[in-house]
Amino acid sequence: MPTKIEKDSLSGQNTTGHEWDGLKELNTPLPKWWLWTFYACIAFSLVWVVIYPALPIPGATGTSGWIAREAVVRDVQEAEARMAPMMNRLRAATPAQIAADPEMRAFAMAGGRGAFANNCAGCHGAGGQGALGGFPSLADDEWIWGGSLDAIHQTITHGVRANESDDQRQSMMPRFLADGVLTRPQVNDVAEHVLSLTNRATDQASAGRGAELYADNCASCHGEKGEGNRDLGAPRLSDQVWLYGGDKAAIVQSIAKARAGVMPSWGKRLDPAIINMLTVYVHSLGGGE
Amino acid sequence: MGEIKTPDKLKPESVAEAAIPSLYADRQRVYPKAVFGKIRSVKWAVLILCLALYYLVPWLRWDRGPGMPDQAVLVDMTNARLFFFWIEIWPQEIYFLTGALILGAFALFAVSSLFGRLWCGFTCPQTVWTDLFMFVERWIEGDRNARMKLDAGPRNGIYWARKIAKHGAWALIAAATGGAWIMYFNDAPTITRQFFTGEAGVMVYFFFALFAGFTYLLAGWAREQVCTYMCPWPRFQAAMLDENSLVVTYHDWRGEPRGKAKAEGVGDCVDCAACLHVCPTGVDIRDGQQLECIGCGLCIDACDSVMGKLGRPKGLVAFETLKNLSASAAAAAALPPGPERQQAGMAARRVPRFIRPRTIMYASALAVVALVMLGAFLMRSTLDVTVLRDRAPLFVRLSDGGIRNAYTVKIVNKTRDEAPLTLTLEAPAGLRLTVQDVEAIGEGRYALSRRGDGITQYRVFITAPAGARLGESTPVTFRLLDSAGRPATSQSSVFLGPKP
Numbered sequence: 001m002p003t004k005i006e007k008d009s010l011s012g013q014n015t016t017g018h019e020w021d022g023l024k025e026l027n028t029p030l031p032k033w034w035l036w037t038f039y040a041c042i043a044f045s046l047v048w049v050v051i052y053p054a055l056p057i058p059g060a061t062g063t064s065g066w067i068a069r070e071a072v073v074r075d076v077q078e079a080e081a082r083m084a085p086m087m088n089r090l091r092a093a094t095p096a097q098i099a100a101d102p103e104m105r106a107f108a109m110a111g112g113r114g115a116f117a118n119n120c121a122g123c124h125g126a127g128g129q130g131a132l133g134g135f136p137s138l139a140d141d142e143w144i145w146g147g148s149l150d151a152i153h154q155t156i157t158h159g160v161r162a163n164e165s166d167d168q169r170q171s172m173m174p175r176f177l178a179d180g181v182l183t184r185p186q187v188n189d190v191a192e193h194v195l196s197l198t199n200r201a202t203d204q205a206s207a208g209r210g211a212e213l214y215a216d217n218c219a220s221c222h223g224e225k226g227e228g229n230r231d232l233g234a235p236r237l238s239d240q241v242w243l244y245g246g247d248k249a250a251i252v253q254s255i256a257k258a259r260a261g262v263m264p265s266w267g268k269r270l271d272p273a274i275i276n277m278l279t280v281y282v283h284s285l286g287g288g289e
Numbered sequence: 290m291g292e293i294k295t296p297d298k299l300k301p302e303s304v305a306e307a308a309i310p311s312l313y314a315d316r317q318r319v320y321p322k323a324v325f326g327k328i329r330s331v332k333w334a335v336l337i338l339c340l341a342l343y344y345l346v347p348w349l350r351w352d353r354g355p356g357m358p359d360q361a362v363l364v365d366m367t368n369a370r371l372f373f374f375w376i377e378i379w380p381q382e383i384y385f386l387t388g389a390l391i392l393g394a395f396a397l398f399a400v401s402s403l404f405g406r407l408w409c410g411f412t413c414p415q416t417v418w419t420d421l422f423m424f425v426e427r428w429i430e431g432d433r434n435a436r437m438k439l440d441a442g443p444r445n446g447i448y449w450a451r452k453i454a455k456h457g458a459w460a461l462i463a464a465a466t467g468g469a470w471i472m473y474f475n476d477a478p479t480i481t482r483q484f485f486t487g488e489a490g491v492m493v494y495f496f497f498a499l500f501a502g503f504t505y506l507l508a509g510w511a512r513e514q515v516c517t518y519m520c521p522w523p524r525f526q527a528a529m530l531d532e533n534s535l536v537v538t539y540h541d542w543r544g545e546p547r548g549k550a551k552a553e554g555v556g557d558c559v560d561c562a563a564c565l566h567v568c569p570t571g572v573d574i575r576d577g578q579q580l581e582c583i584g585c586g587l588c589i590d591a592c593d594s595v596m597g598k599l600g601r602p603k604g605l606v607a608f609e610t611l612k613n614l615s616a617s618a619a620a621a622a623a624l625p626p627g628p629e630r631q632q633a634g635m636a637a638r639r640v641p642r643f644i645r646p647r648t649i650m651y652a653s654a655l656a657v658v659a660l661v662m663l664g665a666f667l668m669r670s671t672l673d674v675t676v677l678r679d680r681a682p683l684f685v686r687l688s689d690g691g692i693r694n695a696y697t698v699k700i701v702n703k704t705r706d707e708a709p710l711t712l713t714l715e716a717p718a719g720l721r722l723t724v725q726d727v728e729a730i731g732e733g734r735y736a737l738s739r740r741g742d743g744i745t746q747y748r749v750f751i752t753a754p755a756g757a758r759l760g761e762s763t764p765v766t767f768r769l770l771d772s773a774g775r776p777a778t779s780q781s782s783v784f785l786g787p788k789p
Binding site: 099125126127128129137139140141142236239240241284285286288 | 685687689748750755
């Protein structure tokens, strides 16, 4: 508590009344300009509270009716209006036309990059590098359903085995062991034969037995020499790109229980213009055909 | 308290009795008088040159071909280019501007150490515009005595008419100054039309108002207060000056003691105060060197004309070194006032030492910076290539077991030459170069077209065959050849693969 307020004769100011080891402190008022600025700020804030939605009450708007959310909506609408002419062109064009037109292509690459990061990168990776376990790389030269602009467009639009579109990429590999088509030793033999397609078989006798089983059960889709069939989404078995792993255990697992990766039908979710942009972008990642 | 003695004047009782003086001093208005003479003529010439340069340079044209601005000096913010006659600076070359500023600083140091405050007194924009404003003021309100009388007199119709005329004229000059500023950032004829039709952007009006407002404020109202209180340069320019620098000085050894022209036994200074009346900052040069003196030398003209009328030698106030001043003072010390003292003092003067360690240092620094700038400018590349390696994925395994890396190659073309360049790869054997959407013109050679005055971007792949014995990281170099097959520019990068 202030004990003894006294007037300082030098400056004419009162002291605060506190005393610390003989030291006293002047109670100098704030400069006038500072005080007036401070009062002006208070007055300004009162006006602000009335005009703008400053009170933490749900649904409270100021007298101006300005709402941050509406401002965002307006900004988004403005941006969309600005992009509309180009988006209309992208919607009307085919992916091939877009890729051939420098202006549309530049727009599609930029928009495709964003759309890819938002929708595709979760499974296919930021640069389309894919991931082991059924998420194909989009940057290599191996395509399950085809790597041309039209094939990519078809796959993105209708999806794979998601049962969301009648035109989806559809095929079903039998579960050879689980459904009792092959016995466990036979599955092993087929796996050895598949390994032999890339010269990796360890048991030539087993591989030899597997050759006939392969010809009967697998070759119709995967091809006699494992060259694959894109119409059926049957991956090539004679190369070094493996969707679910290329070691023997993974191959046995694939034969025994089958694999069936799924991708949603993006035609149901995205604007056709964005699908076109995605098509051109994915095609440019390195694998486009 | 108690044991420590307090000086009497600090004792509360004694202070309370004496009135405490305010620490605030009002500005003494300066009414500079018109002056004629050699230095005034030089100042007029410098003023006309500087203002003509500032107001007219934006109107100079320079043909750069179609699609390019034809303004000789232009800071093009929208397209991020700085045009200076035949030079075109890109944002990444802004160090040329830094270099020019360093060059300017060293030139300022060198000139200051040789000739004193030439910059302050003659070419500083504050001095130039204040001079112009004072000229207008003198023209409308009359010379020193008339202005003092006007300000002290009644606030009648004449008073207001003159004040309004003066401030109107000032406002016009200020508007022209702000108007010229925006022309350096926009095409002058276009922005002039847009400015008056209201089509110009908000920023244009903002910078116009900013520069017009501050011209009016600083040259009309603040004047010498800018030099005395705001400008940092007078604070540290003393570090550049020494006893060999030419500064505006009063030859006190000759002038003192002051007295009437016909009085006996007095110096040459007749105490007419002409030097004081013409000073734009209101200092008395006879008090010696002082911070407020901007070295404009108008007091020299004033004093010379008085000395001329009295038939005495000129140069009582002159550009002189402090060394000469003390030499003259020493030579004249024993003599009584009169022509003999004057001659003895003048005879003791020597040619100023212009070459001395300080000036040699400034000159060398100036030369080094100038040479570096010149070298950088001559070796300035007009064509650059940048290579950005894909980071996701670092590399791609292909179906045949090969490894592929992807790169973004950007050709930065600072000229308007659009002749295609040939891209080749310098890398260990086996690595193969391909460019997306571009057909090869030969083994590992691709003709890449480029935009004039812009950046062209390509997606480029390098593929290593299956089984290539490469490490995790292999250095590679992308090389661009011009149409004659000569190396134009190159950029190195790496090719990444799995751990062997």
